[in-house]
Amino acid sequence: MARNMDHKVLSFDLNKCTGCRACEIRCSFKHFRLINPTKSRIRIIKFEEFGLNVPTVCQQCTEAACMKVCPTKALREDLDTGARIIDDRRCIGCNLCMNICPFGALTLTSEKKLIKCTLCQGDPYCVKYCETGALSYEKVEKTEVEKRYQFAKKMADSVK
């Protein structure tokens, strides 16, 4: 199965993430109209001991293990965005998708509702409210362009 190259993906730059968690706050606010990071589909893992923050979120895998393992075919692809989406009517709450996801990107809320990133129908709120641009939403072939440029600039600066 090949990735649809027209679809955009969420990508991140670790050096730009300040760990402010605005993405978590806005994600829960957008989808539940309240604030609760455990109800956010994106989570920032803070490594305070070395000052790094790592965003973790569904990668919308091309070969999505969650979709393959689902016994009721409750996970489907949003054809517009490529997001893997849970159909609540079909979901039986077996949590197999949670278990098999290598990224821990599916979350069970305290109300036992299974949630995962839907890419907000192509307008991800986490990206909108990311102050430093650590999160971006772009075509997969573009994701590394900026990082490559920044790295190259650093090298250029060091010898100029």
Add this chain to the structure above:
Amino acid sequence: MFGRMGTMVYIDLTERRVKKEPLPNYLYEDYLGGAGVNARLLYENIPPEMDSLDPSAVVILGVGPLVGTIVPSSGRIEITAKSPVTGIFGDSNAGGDFGPELKFAGYDHLVIRGKAKEPVYLWIDNDQIEIRDARPLWGKSTWEADELLKKIHGDRELKTALIGPAAENGILYGTVIINRYRACGKTGMGTVFASKNLKGIAVTGSKDVKINDPEASEEIVEKMMKAIKSHPGFERFAAYGTMLIQHSYQAHGKLPVKNRQEIGLPEDLFARLSTQAFDKVKVRDLACFNCPVHCSSWHEVTEGRYQGQKGEKPEFVAVAAFGTNLGNYDMNSVCFFQNLSNQYGIDMMEFGNTLGLAMEAYQRGLLKKEETDGIALEWGDQDAIETMFFKTVRSEGSGKVLGEGVHRLTKRLGKEAEGFTTDVKGYGHSWGDCRSSLLWGLAYGTASRGGDHLKSFPAIDESGRKDLALQLFGTELAANPQSEEAKGKANAWFENYSAVLDSLGLCKFAFTWIGLMAADSKFPDLIAEALTAATGTPYDGKRLLQCGERIYNVEKAFNVRCGLKRKDDYLPLRMLDTPAPAGPRKGEILRPIYEKMLNEYYEARGWDQETSIPTSQKLKELGLEDVDQDLAPLRKPGKA
């Protein structure tokens, strides 16, 4: 309940009892939350004669109604207790993730009293609150204890508020450190924890913070963000945080050098503590919970004596405390001491003020080598500073004296030291030289927790916002740092505004320094709208500021009951009677102007000119009839 979680917890460490109660209406309506509710609870729970380290004394943690909401820079936690350093009202405030997490666990306030038999910590996991054995954590640095707690509970995401070995060893100005790098630094809140055998609190939560009107909230937050980001200095604040303050102080004759014997540095020395020096160690920007300003940074020192130092920040406070004030011009060492202060849990400012005082006493021959364990307290001697730091946090030898703070060292040194101490109400005052900055001088003098800049944080005189000065205080001169005009009024207003921010859980760097000073910012009305949207209770800017005024009067009343009077609202002699050695008011004496400003301040406050006690009329206007009755016997006969 909206905005707030609606629950406060009473914890008795002697009885090992935990009791949850609903947050009473009058408390949150009149005192907002956070610092305000804390202040009222302290007033109600600590009789004036009770010692700050008495086992039955309370220490209170509070998070405001905007903490953990979409409102930016809203992650503050407030800790309040009677201060063991000053013996008067004490509180301290920090950012980080702990405050919001406490709310996600379901609580607005924790009221802790009693003393555990053995070291304990509180483990809060949503509804479950346990008093747990902290013997394995005692003696550990805040960084080690934070790591251990994460291992013990198998939860990398729990948030901690911990004391370090300094407070355990008996230093009076021990701090409570929030997640390794944020400090409730002022007034010895960590020492109160230690007196209860309380190592700290670890919390994890998964509850909802509910918003009454999410749509309105979203709109208001858009406006707030726009205002904050419209400030012309936003990009630089975001890049350097409080590191810009040394530049401002250097430019405006406020940078304290060698315990304020001098003001400002020659450019070559200043360069070693400038943002350019900071660029050499800065790795990336970091932020507190939900903060677009991200004033913090990760630093790594890659060369020299302090090579290998890594951690968050440092702050301007560290630059002054371990740098300029001690004649030590080395950014790398500032990083080193910032990290040590966080690890050992010690207020950098009080340490820097105390060692600065000791160094000047040594310079003047008032302090001899026999009294400093044989250490020559020479300005800028990094060996001496390091040695004294470790002696202090371990309460060894002469370090025990430094660990008692500025006030007690001044008393020990005798009359001559009163001429160069920084003691205001028992605490060393903040860094900016008051002689070149009248409004801030008044702020340090009147601060309810002693010598402090954050109780008022009157940023208007550094903003150039003449229009705002005219609008708020009736004269553009209120924004002029060298004019005494309207400074009393302005200081009272900013104290009220700051009390509001501390009570709602908002950051003053974002909401005063940047937000309020941005053109067309419409604060504090916008904050009132955000509070209304979050809680459903109608507020406007006026009502909000009246809550701030009520809160400040309760803090004042607490101090009046501790015996404080007008004389306690003065700056120390060096600031008042010694001509400024440099800066825009070089050669001038502050005292006559200070008297005028203080009179105008009491006038604006509705406090008695002679005693400084709030008048009956003012307290009744604020609905503080009970406080009025408490203060009545302390007033002079015939005074209302």
